[in-house]
Amino acid sequence: MKKQYFFALGLMMAGLTASAQNQVINGGFEDWTDANPVNFTEQGTSPIYNDNLTKETTPSLVHSGTNSVRQTSQETTQYVEYSNLIPVTPGHSYTLSYWYLDNSPNARTRTWTTWLDSANSSGGALAEPQVNGNAANPHTVQTLQDENYSSDSPNWVFKTMTQTAPATAAKVRVQIRTYRQAAGQSGGFIYYDDISFTDNTAGVNENTINSLKMFPNPLNGDVLTILTESDAPKAVAIFDVLGKQVINTVTSNDTVNVANLTSGVYMVKITQEGKTATKKLVVQ
Numbered sequence: 001m002k003k004q005y006f007f008a009l010g011l012m013m014a015g016l017t018a019s020a021q022n023q024v025i026n027g028g029f030e031d032w033t034d035a036n037p038v039n040f041t042e043q044g045t046s047p048i049y050n051d052n053l054t055k056e057t058t059p060s061l062v063h064s065g066t067n068s069v070r071q072t073s074q075e076t077t078q079y080v081e082y083s084n085l086i087p088v089t090p091g092h093s094y095t096l097s098y099w100y101l102d103n104s105p106n107a108r109t110r111t112w113t114t115w116l117d118s119a120n121s122s123g124g125a126l127a128e129p130q131v132n133g134n135a136a137n138p139h140t141v142q143t144l145q146d147e148n149y150s151s152d153s154p155n156w157v158f159k160t161m162t163q164t165a166p167a168t169a170a171k172v173r174v175q176i177r178t179y180r181q182a183a184g185q186s187g188g189f190i191y192y193d194d195i196s197f198t199d200n201t202a203g204v205n206e207n208t209i210n211s212l213k214m215f216p217n218p219l220n221g222d223v224l225t226i227l228t229e230s231d232a233p234k235a236v237a238i239f240d241v242l243g244k245q246v247i248n249t250v251t252s253n254d255t256v257n258v259a260n261l262t263s264g265v266y267m268v269k270i271t272q273e274g275k276t277a278t279k280k281l282v283v284q
Contacts, residue, residue, distance in 0.1 A: 023086045024174060027098070027195035029055070029069045037069055041083050049079050056191055063099040063156050063193035071178045073107035073186045078178040080192055085116065085171040092201035095218075095282055096174065097160040097265060099193045102150040105181060107188030111161060112177045113144040118170035144172070149179065150190075158263035160218055160282050162200070172197065196265070200280060208275045214268065218282040222259035226251070228272060235271040238281070240264065258283070 024039075031038040032055055043049035052072040062068045071078055088094060100109055144163050165172075174197050180186035211229040226234060236256050238247035241264060249256060266281045 022196045022198055024082050024195045024197050025084075027082075027197075028065050028193060029067045030065055032067070037067075039083050040069070040080065043081075043083075046076075047074065047078075048076065049081055050083070052078055053080070061101065061191050063101075063191075065193075068101075068191045068193040070189050070191050073104075073178050073180045073188045073190070075180055075183075075186050079112075080176045080178065080195075082174040082195070082197075085173055086197060088115070088165045088169050088172050089199070089201070090165050090167045090169050092199050093162060093164050094172070094197060095160060095162045095200055095280075096144060096197050097158070097282065098176065098195040099156050099158055100150065100176075101153075101156050101191040103152055103154050104188030104190070105152060106185045107190050108149040108151075108179050108181055109190045110149050110177060110179075111144065111146040111159065112175045113161075114173050114175070115144065115166055115169040116171045116173060117168050156193075158284065160265075160284060162218055162282065198280070209270060209272055209277045212270065212277050212279075214270075214279050214281070217279075218284050219258065219261075220284040222257060224256045224258045224268075224281070225254055226256065226268075226270060227254055230272060232273050237269040237271075239267045239269070241266075 026038045026040070029037045029040075036042060036050055036053055037055075040050045040053070042051055052074060054070040054072070056062060056068045056070045057066060061070070069080065071080055096111065096113055102109055144161055146159075146161070150157065174195065176192060176195070178190045181188065209228050211227070213227040215225055226236065228234070233250050233252045234254075235250050236247065237245055238258070238261070240246050246261065246266070247256065247258065261283045263283055266283065268279050268281050270277050270279070
């Protein structure tokens with residue numbers, strides 16, 4: 001089950017180094033209270049925030065574990081929003097990732113997450129951020145959003161965005177939106193699973209190998225480059241989210257062939273001259 005998988009991954013990473021922790025609790029939608037997932041509660045009187053949600057258990061409509069969440073598109077925009085504002089550290093790199101399934105001609109989705117300053121202490125509904133001419137929320141520092149809508153596909157799609165928290169950011173509001181396809185074209189379904197928001201700077205990026213650099217990250221290609229100040233060979237082990245080792249190799253030319261990796265989040269353990277470091281890798 002999903003909880004057991006992530007527990008196993010936590011144990012595996014404890015043996016490697018401090019792990020970057022997912023700050024979206026119940027992002028896999030395994031725990032529910034009545035009609036809503038835990039930590040994804042309805043807000044206000046208008047059917048917008050975490051409304052029109054359904055627990056989905058059909059295996060083909062669940063990315064991992066037992067459940068996903070299904071949101072039905074309406075004529076008005078619907079939000080899947082984590083109910084808690086997440087504290088952040090300015091200057092740290094953060095990654096938002098999740099899986100979605102859009103195979104409906106009457107629905108579409110995109111990311112709509114925002115950094116907020118310290119003046120915004122409420123977890124409730126906020127004004128729209130300044131994007132494409134919308135009215136500004138004065139507490140919005142910067143956006144972590146996607147201008148492009150999803151396209152219909154029979155396959156689950158992995159979405160990931162990495163950004164450095166702005167200098168005045170104090171919190172982040174994690175939100176994904178479900179839209180009608182067009183006026184009069186609503187009632188379609190979008191499925192979501194495995195929402196994650198992690199601090200890439202804390203824990204896994206702390207290392208004992210001098211001048212260690214790993215790029216590109218996120219990765220959209222077949223070659224991962226790992227640089228250090230030493231020319232000595234590097235042992236590279238890569239683990240998936242279940243803790244399974246998927247690559248184990250030694251490189252002397254600073255590159256690792258990762259063509260066989262599918263989209264997802266991985267942990268990369270690098271050993272050189274008796275020193276070890278662990279980094280998180282996002283494959284798009």
